[in-house]
Amino acid sequence: MEENRKDSAIVLGAGLAGLSAGYHGGFPVYEAANYSGGASYSYAVDGFVFDIGIHILQSKDDYFLSLLKNLNVDLVSRQRSGWIYSYGCLSRYPFQVNTSHLPWLVRARCVAGFIAAGKGNSPANYEQWMIQQFGPGFASTFLIPYAEKFWGCSPSEMTFEWVGNRVPRPRLTEVIKGMLADQETKLGTHAYFQYPSDKGVGFAAIARALEKKIEPVHYRMKATGIDPQTKTVIFNDGEKRVGYRRLISTIPLPELIRLLPQHPAEVKTAVERLRHNSIAVVNLGINRAVLTDKHWVHFPEKDISFFRISFPGNFTDGLNPPETSSIQAEVSYDAAQPPEREELLQKVISDLVKTGIIDGKDEILVKDVFYQKYGYVVYDHHRRDSVKTLHDYLNSLDIYPCGRYGAWEYLWSDEAMQSGRRTAESLGKRC
Numbered sequence: 164m165e166e167n168r169k170d171s172a173i174v175l176g177a178g179l180a181g182l183s184a185g186y187h188g189g190f191p192v193y194e195a196a197n198y199s200g201g202a203s204y205s206y207a208v209d210g211f212v213f214d215i216g217i218h219i220l221q222s223k224d225d226y227f228l229s230l231l232k233n234l235n236v237d238l239v240s241r242q243r244s245g246w247i248y249s250y251g252c253l254s255r256y257p258f259q260v261n262t263s264h265l266p267w268l269v270r271a272r273c274v275a276g277f278i279a280a281g282k283g284n285s286p287a288n289y290e291q292w293m294i295q296q297f298g299p300g301f302a303s304t305f306l307i308p309y310a311e312k313f314w315g316c317s318p319s320e321m322t323f324e325w326v327g328n329r330v331p332r333p334r335l336t337e338v339i340k341g342m343l344a345d346q347e348t349k350l351g352t353h354a355y356f357q358y359p360s361d362k363g364v365g366f367a368a369i370a371r372a373l374e375k376k377i378e379p380v381h382y383r384m385k386a387t388g389i390d391p392q393t394k395t396v397i398f399n400d401g402e403k404r405v406g407y408r409r410l411i412s413t414i415p416l417p418e419l420i421r422l423l424p425q426h427p428a429e430v431k432t433a434v435e436r437l438r439h440n441s442i443a444v445v446n447l448g449i450n451r452a453v454l455t456d457k458h459w460v461h462f463p464e465k466d467i468s469f470f471r472i473s474f475p476g477n478f479t480d481g482l483n484p485p486e487t488s489s490i491q492a493e494v495s496y497d498a499a500q501p502p503e504r505e506e507l508l509q510k511v512i513s514d515l516v517k518t519g520i521i522d523g524k525d526e527i528l529v530k531d532v533f534y535q536k537y538g539y540v541v542y543d544h545h546r547r548d549s550v551k552t553l554h555d556y557l558n559s560l561d562i563y564p565c566g567r568y569g570a571w572e573y574l575w576s577d578e579a580m581q582s583g584r585r586t587a588e589s590l591g592k593r594c
């Protein structure tokens with residue numbers, strides 16, 4: 164079947180970036196799945212609602228927040244209850260101002276290192292940056308092991324251009340105070356955060372609201388080829404062909420390049436150099452009324468399988484059945500070697516018991532695993548040049564990648580939406 168959109172741009176992908184591009188540009192959106200939301204999707208299993216890994220809103224962007232208001236996405240505000248599990252105990256986030264539960268020697272090393280930190284040459288990589296900013300004590304106790312576990316590579320292979328205010332640097336007085344007593348601080352971007360309040364919907368409330376405002380999204384339309392000469396996208400192995408004037412793509416860059424019939428050697432090299440981690444999201448429904456009032460816990464230590472757990476039922480009401488609780492554990496893996504489902508479930512459950520999060524006797528009502536192949540883009544030393552090569556090449560073909568995996572950036576949901584909006588608006592003027 165042939166469809167002609169030669170007078171318009173079309174959008175690939177109905178995640179938040181694609182929906183936003185469709186909404187702001189008035190362009191049709193084509194999505195491989197039978198639902199919208201992409202990485203910001205949520206789904207229910209026997210009455211327990213889970214997002215694709217922890218999703219909270221920490222946006223201060225006026226445009227984004229007023230857009231949500233206009234879309235009637237109601238939000239609840241929460242004061243963070245974030246924690247770190249280390250040396251067999253729980254300390255409040257951020258670790259740098261909450262060392263009072265740690266052995267004295269570790270505390271002393273962390274604080275002494277912090278006092279001497281902040282000096283020296285400009286760091287050459289993310290590992291050096293952590294040592295320079297926080298000192299060797301904090302770096303080796305928490306930051307480096309967590310980074311290795313989370314990113315699946317050594318932080319010495321990464322740049323720190325993406326850090327921004329994601330790793331907060333406290334004042335020395337706060338660090339010293341934190342040696343002696345637990346402190347609830349406002350450090351970091353998510354001291355207060357928001358979450359959609361729609362009962363039983365989850366983070367997907369944003370995508371659902373946006374999808375209602377655009378011409379129907381074309382679901383079950385997987386792009387399987389692009390002919391840049393005739394400006395045609397081939398869907399579902401030839402079932403449908405859509406001609407376009409300009410193509411906005413939010414699908415992951417490596418997948419997008421694969422859709423093109425051929426490309427120059429430098430493009431091939433650039434795409435081979437792109438790196439990302441993958442996240443296995445393990446979702447559990449527990450037959451216990453109030454497991455905890457915490458929102459999330461980080462786990463830097465290597466003998467625990469997950470780097471983070473969260474408690475979806477504490478974000479808003481209605482995300483699990485009455486008198487139950489839910490836990491979501493996130494495990495980073497290499498896309499080439501996804502962990503086997505049953506083994507992963509067993510390991511996660513035994514680590515939850517080992518760390519005292521659940522009791523061995525707790526009844527587990529729901530066990531679910533979601534594999535998010537494209538998790539976080541790894542900012543290694545090739546990323547910037549590779550992305551530029553790929554974007555320049557794609558733009559020369561009138562293809563405009565955006566969103567978290569099109570821009571190939573560490574974008575939060577609001578930033579992904581802004582990326583879709585900017586791309587649509589810039590093309591809108593030229594279309």
Ligand SMILES: Cc1cc2nc3c(=O)[nH]c(=O)nc-3n(C[C@H](O)[C@H](O)[C@H](O)COP(=O)(O)OP(=O)(O)OC[C@H]3O[C@@H](n4cnc5c(N)ncnc54)[C@H](O)[C@@H]3O)c2cc1C
Nearest residue numbers: 176178179180195201202203216218219386566567575576
């Ligand atoms: C584990 C995890 C935790 C996160 N936590 C937070 C958080 O706490 N707060 C926050 O704000 N953000 C968070 N994010 C980021 C947020 O999820 C993303 O920024 C946002 O959802 C990205 O939207 P996108 O549209 O750019 O990409 P995606 O959501 O990936 O959308 C791309 C779409 O393209 C579709 N597609 C792929 N291939 C094809 C094809 N061949 N043809 C047609 N369609 C195709 C996909 O199905 C998908 O719907 C998190 C992300 C992850 C992975």
